[in-house]
Amino acid sequence: MRLSRQFTVFGSAIFFVVIISLYLMLDHLQLDHTKNPSSGMDRSQNGQLSVLQDKIDHLERLLAENNEIITNIRDSIIKITDSVKDGRRAVDSGNFSQGPAEMLPSPPLVIPIDPEDCQFSTRPYSKSADGVQMLDVYDLLAFDNPDGGVWKQGFEITYDEHEWDKEPLQVFVVPHSHNDPGWLKTFDDYYRDQTQHILNNMVVKLHEDVRRKIIWSEISYFSKWWDNIDDQKRGRCEKSALIESGQLEIATGGWVMPDEANSHYFALIDQLLEGHQWLERHLGVKPKTGWAVDPFGHSPTQAYLLKQAGFSNMLIQRVHYSVKKHFASHKTLEFFWRQNWDHDASTDILCHMMPFYSYDVPHTCGPDPKTCCQFDFKRLPGGRVSCPWRVPPQAITDHNVQDRARMLLDQYRKKSKLFRSKVVLAPLGDDFRYTEALEWDQQYQNYQKLFDYMNSHPELHVKAQFGTISDYFEALRKATGDGVGSLTLPTVSGDFFTYADRDDHYWSGYFTSRPFYKRLDRILESHLRAAEILYSLALANMRKVGKSNDFPAVESYKLLTGARRNLALFQHHDAITGTAKDWVVVDYGTRLFHSILNLKRVIVSSAHWLSLKDKQMFNHDPSNLFLQMDDVQPAQDALPRKTVLKIGPNPRSLVIYNSGDQARSSMVTVYTNTPHVRVLNAYGQVVRTQVSAVWEDTTRVSKDAYQLSFVAQVPTLGLGVYQLCERAEVQTEPARYLVLQQGNDLSIKGGESFQVATSQGQTEPIILENNHLQLTISPITGLLEKLKLKEDGVERQMKVEFVWYGTTSRKDKSGAYLFLPDGDAKPYTSSKPPVIRVNRGSVFSEVTTSLTHITHTVRLYHINGLEGQSAEICNSVDIRGEFNREIAMRIKSDLNSKDRFFTDLNGFQIQPRRTMSKLPLQANFYPMTSMAYLQDPSLRLSLLTAQSLGVSSLHSGHLEVILDRRLNQDDNRGLGQGVLDNKVTANAFRLLLEKRSFAEEPQGEGNTPNSFPSLVGHMSYMHLNHPLIPMATGLDTAEVPLTPYAPLESSLPCDVHLVNLRTIQSKDEGGGPSEEAALILHRKGFDCSFSSRNTGLLCSTTCGKIAVDKLFGELTVRRLTPASLSLLHSPESDQSLHQITIKPMEISTHRLQLS
């Protein structure tokens, strides 16, 4: 044993020496290479270099192949250090004492990736025999939109009278009421005016006849109603009885019916969990069928989440009319929806795609809306609504029942011909239906007469009845033998974007509409995740060290619940989509804004507890919190502002929270009242800092505030502690400035503390560089032109420009939903030459370019590791003075990406796209929730985003993203207004260029529906969206000793993301926190054919194994049991686990008890 350990140590020492010499050699070669300007290089040198380049490539491959050896060595070292450490705590002794000013151990040169973990992304895609791949369908379709007759977008349907003689037609009429939690009215106004009446009437009207049924989806409304009838105990019993009897079914049971384009999977899970947890607590029901009739396009991510929550079935509606027609003609409207990356059919969920134009009654009974409208008895003459086809419904009487029943049956039969089984689904409802008692009577009584007639005439061979959506699926499964019988259903993989409901009306506008709030959504999301995790850790810590009566556990839990619900509400398909009325948008914005404020309170009180050296000193003063966040958002529609920290001679502490999955070295910036600040880490060592100016406008420097930036090192999910104090002698490095504007001699006001130069005629480009990248920026436009990876020294075109889209001059114009441009975009030109400000410092350098409508900043971090590998781009956009214009940022690279690009779905997975010339321009835009990328055989260019926006690649090598849109008119989808409430909007991105290490094109790459980000891509996204959170102590708290906090023994595996650690509500009255939390982990799929060198990360990969009992340093795992995604289902065996194994791409949920 000892021998093998010695051998390993010796072996690893030799190996590292070899690696380091190889690396130094490479470095040396590259240095030589870059020292020689290419202009003065002759051909033979060029040839030599290319030979060297080949050698370097070869060495790189060797390095990659040696990963396995590194992994083995790492494992042995971990074992050795484990035994050496012998239970000592990392914070006080182990990890933090290493290196002079380094809080974290030095990261390995190359991330140790287990070769097995690379296999997943390289496995070839295999389509099942009866499989449909959406990318193939798009290749196939002509998108020619011919007139189909009564079913305009389809075809004529015929049948033979006797088709049902042997096996009768089974009809399930499913009453539903679509309740938008905010759209033309706010959530509360809809509740007051409509929803409460629907639910009140439901209780009465369902009781009148046990054959009546209805389904309900939105728990945001249902729970509000339930709370309001709280004292009516008798009513309660009746209401649960309705569910038990099967008359009322909760379908999906999420907080809302979420948008599937802009929403991030964190928020999709949040809204599902919130709804399901409410249902379990109050009604004891477990939904099993999804119902999504109104989201504007459908994502397989939602299908996956429903599957993980234990669902068997789902229904979707808004799918491109050409796709619907294609599916109808192949009888594939019912299928098993399978994830693109699923190799073992474990993600299959039975899905019903509604065939026609809408979910209203005219488009659900059969193909002819003129006929179906006559069976919407709310439209009986004399009512408020009528049939636009000008034939009104007739109340059913003994005289007309035969005619009317046969007429309706004809529609049912025709609809049935589009499906493989003899079970037919006929939804019966619309927006906010069944508000009045009369409407209940009209629909239920007339339909019952029709059913009674049909069912009492055996020659019709039909059984018609009211049903719930699960009744339908149950009958379908029986008829199809669960899909494996005689009517085997196909599998479908891919997504249903971009939606068009008619003509060239593509719903790609809402991918960007109201971008201010799309960004605010992400800020709330990041704060909610950070707060959930830190709060759960604080409670666990209290269970261990003794609870403080002063800690606001219940109050914080209420704030968390409120924030969960407001984030959930905003995932509604008229909220995050930006498709609600102006005042409804303000209502959502106010909710998001207040929730962010509340979450900050939860984060600071948890951080206060955890960072205290002596927990006895904990004292919670709600009006004067111990820690304060350093930024303030003044109003729901304003951008956050940094507060200025007063720094005096007495040290002031800064507690910094890292909510990331890995230990992190990232820049933290705070504003201070003096440029003379010394920053010390927790061990009293001085930290390198940079002081930059705070600019009041393009040429004026603030005299009262300074930007203080430094690199903080914070452990995974932990807290770092830094001290700031004023020092007369200058210890900080002031940034150097160059401000230029062509043809204008600028005068800069203020800025005495800095070196500021101006120029009006600079022609040589502005170069920003760090160890990884060199950016070349035009001195005329102030925009990026070229990018060089230091790794290979090749300068590549990377031209950033802004462009305008107008709206078409035709009748139908762009609005909140639709993007109907007037052709290609026109170049954006600023009315006067931009003011370009170059800031150079030791921690970061940046160029800020002020154009009339945009302030554009490109920043490079001088931080080794991950932060240095990408360029950060921030735009502050203001198009409030424009009309019918949309502004986009376009990146023109020289990558040979052809017509292919990649966009993510809900931040969960990547969907390959193809730009198609047979489709109009607006059809080639897709939602970008977390990233989009382009690639050719040797490179990948990724744009990582901090907010959802619409994205496209209209030409090879180009990537463009719409930043904001201002539109004068309504686009006739019911909203009744344009989009004119634009705000000054901030958006942030990271631009990442990566070399693909295997030059040969992976086999069949052109066709595979799979693609995965690199680990660096995943991590850079995390850094952009979950930045370090600094919190400052008050001026009078210097005496309270604080200490860093590191809850985990190590970083999580590089490919594992902690989605949430969410404290579960206690079953007790009052609803405070329980001792359990939901541990939700996602094992990300990643592509290994990219360098994982110099990432500065301390993680490794582990084939999806996580030893949870060893993960939480000082905390003990009391219980760990698996559960379904929304915690409604648990396996029979109740045994507590020690280790979790997660398959690639899987999201796994466990109940976890720590103390």
Ligand SMILES: [Zn+2]
């Ligand atoms: Zn809706």
